[in-house]
Amino acid sequence: MIRHLLALASAAALLAAAGCSKPAAAPAAPAHPNLSGSWVRPLGDRDVGGLPPVKEIPLTPWAAAKFKAERPAQGDNQDFANTTDPSLKYADPNGYPRISLHPMRFKLIQTDDYLYQLWEYNDNWRQIALNVPQDPDPALTWYGNAVGRWDGDTLVVDSVGYKDSTWLDARGLPHTTDLHLTERIHKVGANLVFDITFDDKGAFTRPWDAHLIYKPSPDGSMTENIYTISDELRFRERFLNQKVNIPIRR
Amino acid sequence: MRANNLGDSWDARCGIWALGFALLVSSSALAHHGAASIYDMSKETTIKATVTEYVWTNPHVELGVSSSGGTTTELLLELGSPPNIRNRGWTSRTVKAGDVVTVTFHPGLRGAKIGVVIKMVTADGKELHA
Numbered sequence: 231m232i233r234h235l236l237a238l239a240s241a242a243a244l245l246a247a248a249g250c251s252k253p254a255a256a257p258a259a260p261a262h263p264n265l266s267g268s269w270v271r272p273l274g275d276r277d278v279g280g281l282p283p284v285k286e287i288p289l290t291p292w293a294a295a296k297f298k299a300e301r302p303a304q305g306d307n308q309d310f311a312n313t314t315d316p317s318l319k320y321a322d323p324n325g326y327p328r329i330s331l332h333p334m335r336f337k338l339i340q341t342d343d344y345l346y347q348l349w350e351y352n353d354n355w356r357q358i359a360l361n362v363p364q365d366p367d368p369a370l371t372w373y374g375n376a377v378g379r380w381d382g383d384t385l386v387v388d389s390v391g392y393k394d395s396t397w398l399d400a401r402g403l404p405h406t407t408d409l410h411l412t413e414r415i416h417k418v419g420a421n422l423v424f425d426i427t428f429d430d431k432g433a434f435t436r437p438w439d440a441h442l443i444y445k446p447s448p449d450g451s452m453t454e455n456i457y458t459i460s461d462e463l464r465f466r467e468r469f470l471n472q473k474v475n476i477p478i479r480r
Numbered sequence: 481m482r483a484n485n486l487g488d489s490w491d492a493r494c495g496i497w498a499l500g501f502a503l504l505v506s507s508s509a510l511a512h513h514g515a516a517s518i519y520d521m522s523k524e525t526t527i528k529a530t531v532t533e534y535v536w537t538n539p540h541v542e543l544g545v546s547s548s549g550g551t552t553t554e555l556l557l558e559l560g561s562p563p564n565i566r567n568r569g570w571t572s573r574t575v576k577a578g579d580v581v582t583v584t585f586h587p588g589l590r591g592a593k594i595g596v597v598i599k600m601v602t603a604d605g606k607e608l609h610a
Binding site: 272273302303304305308309310311313318333334335350351452453454455456457458461462464465468469470471 | 512513514516517518537538539540542556558560561562563564566567568592594
């Protein structure tokens with residue numbers, strides 16, 4: 231009998247030592263939201279935000295003159311046949327944030343060290359390095375040098391180092407190599423919101439903001455949408471009867 | 481600051497809004513260029529025609545048709561980019577040469593034998609907007 235009592239006492243002690251005497255603690259909640267997923271500005275959806283009207287953007291005289299001289303392929307002053315849009319004329323990458331303004335998908339893939347943004351448009355992508363300082367002298371690139379840190383549930387992304395040959399949008403909104411974007415990326419309900427502050431002393435007399443909303447895309451597959459000079463020339467030859475002076479690969 | 485909620489492909493096209501929702505739907509698929517300098521956006525034409533080609537390509541999917549109402553007319557019509565029209569139910573196999581379709585489009589300016597598709601009804605009655 232005593233041996234049985236001792237055995238029971240020993241078993242109870244072992245269970246207690248193993249933490250079995252009380253319910254296990256709930257798993258710790260993730261430190262930050264996981265932004266991974268497929269997101270889209272649905273075609274025809276009017277509730278997706280956007281860049282403000284140009285008249286509300288505080289352009290410097292240089293930027294105003296440059297904007298006026300451009301010939302966009304869209305809008306009130308559209309001139310598709312003779313456009314100066316670098317993404318149509320040279321098939322240059324859109325740059326940022328123009329590439330995020332198409333009614334197309336992008337994927338976010340979040341790891342411990344990076345957030346990768348993969349756009350359906352032109353199969354382009356950028357990386358946002360997490361929890362590292364900004365490079366004080368980054369190389370100039372199409373999509374800039376982006377670093378991010380968490381502020382509660384918001385990912386704050388700081389980016390610089392943008393080539394100045396891109397347009398900020400299809401209207402021809404210009405910027406310089408001093409463009410500095412601060413993005414606050416956060417979820418609002420099921421949606422993903424990018425609040426972007428544009429700071430560029432060469433192009434804007436003061437910082438200004440844009441509010442972009444993306445909806446979850448239930449269909450995560452991406453359609454190839456690579457834009458090339460061959461495709462552009464083919465289109466112009468067929469639809470505009472423009473003479474093409476190089477062989478077109480079809 | 482008031483945001484323009486039409487985005488990159490739409491933000492400078494305010495004039496088109498006045499033409500109504502149907503027109504918005506047709507023009508909205510054109511992320512690559514504006515439509516007003518190429519097509520007569522105030523006109524809509526509907527024809528029954530035979531597909532001569534259907535090319536799933538960038539920047540815009542191409543639909544060649546041949547109508548035979550009196551005299552045969554060959555037309556080259558454009559749709560949106562593959563990702564955009566895919567979201568509206570189109571695939572690379574929606575139609576093929578030889579299929580008979582009823583297609584509604586904005587015709588080219590100055591009599592050009594081109595157009596931008598608004599909608600298409602396939603032989604089995606499926607209606608697709610571009």
